[in-house]
Amino acid sequence: GEEVAQTPKHLVRGEGQKAKLYCAPIKGHSYVFWYQQVLKNEFKFLISFQNENVFDETGMPKERFSAKCLPNSPCSLEIQATKLEDSAVYFCASSGGFLETQYFGPGTRLLVL
Amino acid sequence: EDQVTQSPEALRLQEGESSSLNCSYTVSGLRGLFWYRQDPGKGPEFLFTLYSAGEEKEKERLKATLTKKESFLHITAPKPEDSATYLCAVHTTSGTYKYIFGTGTRLKVLA
Numbered sequence: 001g002e003e004v005a006q007t008p009k010h011l012v013r014g015e016g017q018k019a020k021l022y023c024a025p026i027k028g029h030s031y032v033f034w035y036q037q038v039l040k041n042e043f044k045f046l047i048s049f050q051n052e053n054v055f056d057e058t059g060m061p062k063e064r065f066s067a068k069c070l071p072n073s074p075c076s077l078e079i080q081a082t083k084l085e086d087s088a089v090y091f092c093a094s095s096g097g098f099l100e101t102q103y104f105g106p107g108t109r110l111l112v113l
Numbered sequence: 114e115d116q117v118t119q120s121p122e123a124l125r126l127q128e129g130e131s132s133s134l135n136c137s138y139t140v141s142g143l144r145g146l147f148w149y150r151q152d153p154g155k156g157p158e159f160l161f162t163l164y165s166a167g168e169e170k171e172k173e174r175l176k177a178t179l180t181k182k183e184s185f186l187h188i189t190a191p192k193p194e195d196s197a198t199y200l201c202a203v204h205t206t207s208g209t210y211k212y213i214f215g216t217g218t219r220l221k222v223l224a
Contacts, residue, residue, distance in 0.1 A: 043200075101159055101162050
């Protein structure tokens with residue numbers, strides 16, 4: 001498609017439950033990025049992919065967070081055993097090349113109770 | 114450590130009152146600087162990319178400029194529909210391929 005698609009729009013989980021978020025990049029884009037936006041517009045980088053390969057995962061809390069981009073499937077970000085501090089908006093972005101602009105999806109708002 | 118700072122944090126303008134938003138950066142090396150607009154409850158919408166000092170880009174009432182230390186987003190004769198949060202992000206030569214974001218400027222244009 002011409003836009004980055006993210007599902008679901010909203011997700012509510014009890015503390016300790018699993019959360020799974022999905023992202024379909026713009027058709028033809030080979031790079032996918034995940035960011036977490038918390039209070040006061042703070043964007044935190046989580047992970048990036050080049051096609052199905054992890055490109056940079058320096059922002060991922062590896063104990064509970066995992067992500068995948070498999071061929072012919074939406075990319076996914078999974079949080080095992082959610083914590084209250086995971087409440088945030090998670091944005092996916094995609095780009096066509098290494099130095100090209102990142103285009104963002106509408107985000108998934110995760111609320112952990 | 115690479116850092117991006119935006120000012121002011123919030124700005125209220127009357128319709129037609131021109132102003133500028135600032136994005137200053139301290140990075141080891143700059144690959145590109147990006148301006149986005151974010152409306153409440155939505156994802157960042159791309160506005161401009163700037164790659165080198167002296168570069169300028171324009172779109173309708175917006176003009177972005179870049180120096181070696183900062184970028185400005187000039188808003189000429191703003192309208193209420195320009196109300197949004199404006200985000201600046203940099204792509205640096207250190208590390209790999211990720212954006213470092215500023216915390217944004219919340220702009221409110223009053224009719």
